[in-house]
Amino acid sequence: MSILAVPLHVAANGVGDVPASSLVNGVSVRHVSSMMKKPLVTAAVVCLVVLLPATCPAAFQIRCASLSGRTYVFLSDVARYYGMKYHPGQKTVRLTSKYSDLRFTLERRECVLNTVSVHLSFAPRMWKRNPTISETDFRLMVDPVLRPKCLPKGTVKRIMIDPGHGGKDHGATGRKYREKDVNYSVCRILVEALRKQGYTVSLTRGGDTKLSLERRAKLARAWRADLFISVHANYVATKSVRGAETFLLSPKGTPSTYGNKSSKSLSLGNAFDKQNARAAYEIHKGLKTATKSSDRGVKHARFLVLRDAPCPALLVEMGFLSNSTEESLLGSARHQRKVADGIVQGVRRYHQSLLQGGAAK
Numbered sequence: 001m002s003i004l005a006v007p008l009h010v011a012a013n014g015v016g017d018v019p020a021s022s023l024v025n026g027v028s029v030r031h032v033s034s035m036m037k038k039p040l041v042t043a044a045v046v047c048l049v050v051l052l053p054a055t056c057p058a059a060f061q062i063r064c065a066s067l068s069g070r071t072y073v074f075l076s077d078v079a080r081y082y083g084m085k086y087h088p089g090q091k092t093v094r095l096t097s098k099y100s101d102l103r104f105t106l107e108r109r110e111c112v113l114n115t116v117s118v119h120l121s122f123a124p125r126m127w128k129r130n131p132t133i134s135e136t137d138f139r140l141m142v143d144p145v146l147r148p149k150c151l152p153k154g155t156v157k158r159i160m161i162d163p164g165h166g167g168k169d170h171g172a173t174g175r176k177y178r179e180k181d182v183n184y185s186v187c188r189i190l191v192e193a194l195r196k197q198g199y200t201v202s203l204t205r206g207g208d209t210k211l212s213l214e215r216r217a218k219l220a221r222a223w224r225a226d227l228f229i230s231v232h233a234n235y236v237a238t239k240s241v242r243g244a245e246t247f248l249l250s251p252k253g254t255p256s257t258y259g260n261k262s263s264k265s266l267s268l269g270n271a272f273d274k275q276n277a278r279a280a281y282e283i284h285k286g287l288k289t290a291t292k293s294s295d296r297g298v299k300h301a302r303f304l305v306l307r308d309a310p311c312p313a314l315l316v317e318m319g320f321l322s323n324s325t326e327e328s329l330l331g332s333a334r335h336q337r338k339v340a341d342g343i344v345q346g347v348r349r350y351h352q353s354l355l356q357g358g359a360a361k
C-alpha cells in the first residue's frame with residue numbers, strides 16, 4: 001500500500017469551519033490561526049498532503065493514502081483542518097463543531113453534512129485503522145460546503161429556470177398530473193419569487209413547448225446565465241418511494257450516484273464543480289426545510305443539461321408523481337409555493353457563499 005502526496009490548493013485566507021450565521025449575516029469565515037501556526041506533527045512520517053496558504057506562516061498537513069489507485073485523506077486530519085472535534089466510531093465517524101456536524105459511514109457513499117444527505121462519489125474507507133474519505137470528495141464536496149473561501153469569488157445576477165419536458169414530451173405521468181405541467185407551474189412561481197429578490201430570471205420554455213436538452217443548455221449560454229436550475233418530478237415503479245433529490249454533475253473520474261463506472265472525460269460543466277456542490281447543497285437544504293419532504297439527498301449524475309451547462313447548474317427532482325401523497329402535494333398550489341420558496345432560500349444562501357469566496361478562478 002503506497003502513500004501519495006497530493007497538492008491541494010487552498011485559498012490564501014486560511015481555513016475554518018463556517019458559522020452558519022455568517023451565511024445570513026455576511027460575517028466572514030472564522031479563521032483558525034493557531035492551527036495554521038503549528039504544522040501537524042505525525043510520529044510516522046509518511047508522505048503528507050501539504051496545504052500551503054500563501055499568507056500563512058506554516059503549512060497545514062493532511063495525511064493521505066492510496067487505496068486501489070485512488071487518493072484518500074485521513075478524516076482525523078480533516079477534522080483538525082476545520083478546527084472540528086473528531087469522533088471515530090466502529091463504522092461511523094462524526095466531525096462536530098459549534099457550526100457543523102458531519103457524519104460519515106465506512107463503506108457507504110451516503111453521508112450527512114449538516115442534516116443534509118449527500119451521496120459522495122466514493123465510500124469512505126479504513127486505512128490502517130484510519131478512517132479516510134476520497135480526496136475528490138474532500139476537495140469537491142466537503143470543502144465547498146464548509147468553507148466558502150474555497151469558492152471563486154462571484155455573484156449571482158442572472159438565473160435561468162428550466163421546467164423539464166414540455167410539448168409532446170410529457171415526462172412522468174401520475175394518476176392526475178403530468179410532470180411537464182407540474183414543472184411549469186412551480187417554475188412560474190419560482191421565477192416571480194426570484195424576481196422579488198432582485199434577480200434577473202428567464203425561463204428556457206415560456207409555455208408548453210418541446211425543447212431539446214441541447215437547446216436548453218445553449219439558451220443558458222446565449223443568455224449568459226450565472227446559475228441554471230432544471231426542475232423535474234420523479235417517477236418509479238415502487239409506489240411507496242417518495243422524497244426530493246438534487247443532482248449536480250459528477251466530477252471527472254468519478255462514478256454517478258446510480259452507477260460505478262467513472263468517466264474520464266471532462267465536461268463543460270466540470271469547470272464549476274465546487275460551485276455546483278455548494279449550490280446543490282444549499283438548494284437541497286432549502287427545499288427540504290421548506291417542504292419537509294423526505295430527504296433522498298444530493299446526488300451526482302451526468303445529465304446533458306448539467307454536462308453542457310455554461311455556468312453552475314443543478315437539477316431538482318421535487319418528489320414522486322408515482323407516490324399518491326406526493327402527487328397530490330405536487331399538484332397543489334400551496335406545496336408548489338413551498339418548493340419555490342425553498343429553492344429561493346437556497347439560491348440566496350448560495351449567493352451569499354459566493355460573495356465570501358476567495359479562490360482564484
Ligand SMILES: [Zn+2]
Nearest residue numbers: 164171232233
Ligand atoms: Zn423529468
